[in-house]
Amino acid sequence: MALPGFLRRERIVARPGFNRWLIPPAALAVHLCIGQAYATSVYKAALVEDFGTSQTAIGIVFSIAIVMLGLSAALFGTWVDRNGPRAAMFTSACFWVSGFLVGGLGIETGQLWLLYLGYGVLGGIGLGIGYISPVSTLIKWFPDRPGLATGMAIMGFGGGALIASPLSRQLMSYYDPAYDGTAGTVPNGDAVAALFFTLGAVYLVFMMFGAFIVRVPAEGWRPDGFDPSTVKQKALVTTESVSAKNAVKTPQFWLLWTVLFCNVTAGIGILEQASPMIQDFFRTGDSSTVAATAAAGFVGVLSLFNMAGRFAWSTTSDFIGRKPIYMVYLGGGLVLYVLLATVGSSATWLFVLLAAVIISFYGGGFATIPAYLRDLFGTYQVGAIHGRLLTAWSAAGVAGPLIVNSVLDTQGEPGSLVAANYRPALFIMVGLLAVGFVANLLVRPVASKWHEPHSDAATTPTPARSAAR
Amino acid sequence: MSTSVSKDPTPNGQQPVHTPAALIAFAWTLVGVPLAYGLYQTIKTASTLFTG
Numbered sequence: 334m335a336l337p338g339f340l341r342r343e344r345i346v347a348r349p350g351f352n353r354w355l356i357p358p359a360a361l362a363v364h365l366c367i368g369q370a371y372a373t374s375v376y377k378a379a380l381v382e383d384f385g386t387s388q389t390a391i392g393i394v395f396s397i398a399i400v401m402l403g404l405s406a407a408l409f410g411t412w413v414d415r416n417g418p419r420a421a422m423f424t425s426a427c428f429w430v431s432g433f434l435v436g437g438l439g440i441e442t443g444q445l446w447l448l449y450l451g452y453g454v455l456g457g458i459g460l461g462i463g464y465i466s467p468v469s470t471l472i473k474w475f476p477d478r479p480g481l482a483t484g485m486a487i488m489g490f491g492g493g494a495l496i497a498s499p500l501s502r503q504l505m506s507y508y509d510p511a512y513d514g515t516a517g518t519v520p521n522g523d524a525v526a527a528l529f530f531t532l533g534a535v536y537l538v539f540m541m542f543g544a545f546i547v548r549v550p551a552e553g554w555r556p557d558g559f560d561p562s563t564v565k566q567k568a569l570v571t572t573e574s575v576s577a578k579n580a581v582k583t584p585q586f587w588l589l590w591t592v593l594f595c596n597v598t599a600g601i602g603i604l605e606q607a608s609p610m611i612q613d614f615f616r617t618g619d620s621s622t623v624a625a626t627a628a629a630g631f632v633g634v635l636s637l638f639n640m641a642g643r644f645a646w647s648t649t650s651d652f653i654g655r656k657p658i659y660m661v662y663l664g665g666g667l668v669l670y671v672l673l674a675t676v677g678s679s680a681t682w683l684f685v686l687l688a689a690v691i692i693s694f695y696g697g698g699f700a701t702i703p704a705y706l707r708d709l710f711g712t713y714q715v716g717a718i719h720g721r722l723l724t725a726w727s728a729a730g731v732a733g734p735l736i737v738n739s740v741l742d743t744q745g746e747p748g749s750l751v752a753a754n755y756r757p758a759l760f761i762m763v764g765l766l767a768v769g770f771v772a773n774l775l776v777r778p779v780a781s782k783w784h785e786p787h788s789d790a791a792t793t794p795t796p797a798r799s800a801a802r
Numbered sequence: 803m804s805t806s807v808s809k810d811p812t813p814n815g816q817q818p819v820h821t822p823a824a825l826i827a828f829a830w831t832l833v834g835v836p837l838a839y840g841l842y843q844t845i846k847t848a849s850t851l852f853t854g
Contacts, residue, residue: 352821358829365833489833495840499847539832546829630851633844685851 342417347548353474353556355546360467360486362543363422366536367429367463368493370398370456375501376525383522384445394436394453396730401457403727406465410720411577413462418470418547425463426540430533432456437529440522452529463540464490464723468703469716473550476712477559479704480655484647487700491640497532504528567708569656569776573784574713581721585709585779588772593702594725594732595769596662599670599762600695601733603688604639606741606755607632611685613750614678623681631685638689639696646697647704655705656776662694662701663770667763669694674759678752699726709779736761 338344373395380391413421432455439447467486475482502514509524555561561572580586603610608628612621623631650658673687702722707715737758741747744754 348817348819350818350820352826355821355826355829358826358833361833361837362829365836489837492837492840495844496836497840499840499843542829542832546825626850628851630848633848634851636844637841637848 336416336420340416340420340423342415342420342549345417345419345548346551347554349551351548353550356467356471356474356548357482357485359418359422359543359547360471361489361492362539362546363425363463363466364486364489365493365496366539367425367460368490368495369497369532369536370395370402370460371491371494372497372501375498376505376520376528379505379520379522379525380440380448382519383440383525384443386445390445394448397449397453398457398460399730400727401454402460402464403724403730405458405461406720406723407461408720409458409462410465410717411714413465413720414469414577414714414716417549418466419544421462421466422540422544422547425459425466426537426544427459428455429459429463429540430537432459433529433533433536437526437533440526440529443522461720461723465716465720467543467547468719469712469714470547470549472703472707472715473712475556476561477556478648478651479707480647480649480651480701483703484644484700487647487703488640488643488696490699491636491643491696495636495640501528501532504531567654569654569778570708571711571778571784573711573779573781575710575718575779575783576785577714577717577721579783580710580714580718580779583779583783585776586718586722588776589702589705589709590722590725591772592659592663592769593698593722594729595765595772596659596666596695596698597726597729598733598736599666599766599769600692600698601729602737602758602762603691604635604695605734605737607635607688609747609750610755611681611688613755614684614752615681616751619749631688634685634689635692638693642693642696643700646693647700650697650701650704655701655708656773658697658701659705659773660770662698663766663773666691666694667766667770670759670763670766674756674763709776713785 435451471482512520740758
């Protein structure tokens with residue numbers, strides 16, 4: 334199907350003199366919106382009560398969305414690379430906003446299947462396309478600092494939850510004055526539906542803003558003072574191109590898939606259980622020394638480190654290299670997990686510190702992977718390759734909670750668990766991180782047989798590109 | 803954040819553009835303000851870990 338003219342890639346090629354610092358806010362405008370996916374717990378209890386159903390039945394909405402994220406990123410990645418970021422952001426906004434509208438209608442009419450279809454399926458497709466939409470564009474605008482560039486965008490995904498959680502509470506208390514946002518009070522279904530409609534409208538404006546300011550660099554453009562020949566000198570960094578179709582046939586792709594899967598599964602292990610976990614670690618008898626409000630504060634600390642890690646670690650990877658930084662995420666994470674399991678219950682501050690650094694590695698792993706892909710496969714179809722790799726996130730989104738919940742189920746009833754009951758699950762995560770560490774160690778440059786053939790048009794830089802820094 | 807701008811057309815005939823600083827500032831403000839709100843609210847919640 335032909336795209337309308339205003340969405341086409343050729344319409345958004347930046348003219349000489351364009352300032353590339355307009356691109357990160359375009360990317361953030363999308364990622365800050367779709368990051369709402371991590372704030373669904375705010376209205377989960379309200380939906381359980383409104384639909385008169387189980388936690389699992391409502392939790393499935395989020396699971397569908399994450400599975401659809403991975404599938405749509407994998408399926409539409411090549412389309413995104415071919416048609417450019419404006420078409421991708423526009424399409425993502427349409428799906429994401431439709432998800433809220435259809436989901437809100439489902440809540441308003443009491444039809445759970447509409448919530449699954451809306452937020453889960455349509456919203457999930459919007460998530461997948463939106464997540465990968467600015468990544469390859471940022472890498473092309475910032476060939477000198479790809480980690481910084483993708484870190485900024487993917488930090489926005491973490492930031493989206495920080496915004497959506499308090500904003501949702503405030504909006505729901507506005508729509509339902511009986512709800513004040515404190516523990517024990519739950520907004521009614523109408524308030525959640527109104528929240529969905531409001532968020533849909535706000536996100537539409539923000540995402541469209543991003544779509545209309547985004548630009549792609551002209552062929553052969555490079556920033557002032559950037560010498561592509563210096564890139565060649567770094568280990569594991571290629572100036573060749575590998576197509577998405579060929580990338581999935583290389584061992585490097587599957588090694589990075591394993592790395593991402595292990596890193597995300599291990600992080601979800603803590604994120605999924607953060608609030609009950611800190612209370613259980615400091616439980617004596619029936620009571621815990623960590624109150625419910627302090628546990629909520631712990632979740633806030635983790636959110637901050639999750640977001641900060643995305644930017645800080647990904648930026649650091651520009652200086653120390655992608656492979657070494659994943660050795661830190663996976664090897665360092667492994668050591669921290671062992672410490673958490675063995676001495677984590679000795680002091681609250683130690684527990685919080687260990688968990689916070691682990692979660693910063695989790696965020697860093699997400700944010701650094703596009704730059705790692707760029708290093709190994711080139712910029713040619715990096716968006717599509719990234720999309721295919723995100724199936725690891727979907728798989729981890731299922732595996733992480735499954736591992737933790739099934740292990741904890743064998744240990745006792747919720748509310749009676751102590752630190753020792755978490756050790757089997759934590760040591761499984763240690764094992765996973767060890768697997769990821771080895772997978773990262775095995776990463777080598779991609780064999781030349783997978784490189785795209787050179788053509789004069791592709792290799793001859795366009796002269797006299799102006800540059801913006 | 804400086805921008806290299808030439809008044810002469812490039813060899814392929816395109817006139818250089820100058821991205822207005824106000825547009826860049828507006829774009830960063832539009833994403834920065836909600837992010838700052840989210841950060842403030844989260845830090846407020848996180849502080850209960852140490853005070854509550």
